[in-house]
Amino acid sequence: MSTLNYPEDLRYTTDHEWVQDKGEGVVRIGVTSYAADALGDIVYVSLPTVGESHTPGDSVGEIESTKSVSDIYAPVAGEVVAVNDTLDSTPELINNDSYGGGWMYEMRLEDPAALDGLMDSQAYQGQLD
Numbered sequence: 001m002s003t004l005n006y007p008e009d010l011r012y013t014t015d016h017e018w019v020q021d022k023g024e025g026v027v028r029i030g031v032t033s034y035a036a037d038a039l040g041d042i043v044y045v046s047l048p049t050v051g052e053s054h055t056p057g058d059s060v061g062e063i064e065s066t067k068s069v070s071d072i073y074a075p076v077a078g079e080v081v082a083v084n085d086t087l088d089s090t091p092e093l094i095n096n097d098s099y100g101g102g103w104m105y106e107m108r109l110e111d112p113a114a115l116d117g118l119m120d121s122q123a124y125q126g127q128l129d
Helices: 033-039 112-117 121-128
Strands: 017-023 026-031 042-046 059-065 069-073 078-083 105-109
Touching (some): 105 112
Antiparallel strands (some): 059 069, 078 105
16 A cells, blocks of 8 residues: 655545646546545546546546445546546556556546645645544
8 A cells, every 4th residue: 555645736625536737727636545545455446438528526437445436526627538547457556656657537627727626735634634
């Protein structure tokens, strides 16, 4: 398991997802090390389909672990432009590298200002207590 950390350059949701601004209106999305640790060994990931549009709070996929099945929620509105196909064969990347190789999908933002509504690292950590 990766150690619990919350990179300062990311934004966070109360659903334990992180959002990384990749520039040009595109964000990369994954689950935090807290979520990966809480889920336990991840054995399967269902990701959204490229081309789908979602609004915040939409269920866009699922993560299945040895403990439970959890929904993945869209943190922002936009269109899915990429998914991490590597997770099909190696879903444990989310446990081992939740902020790197364990990213899940990318979206083109409907409104780039939506990132301002997400928590920074300190606010996210504060609501974990």
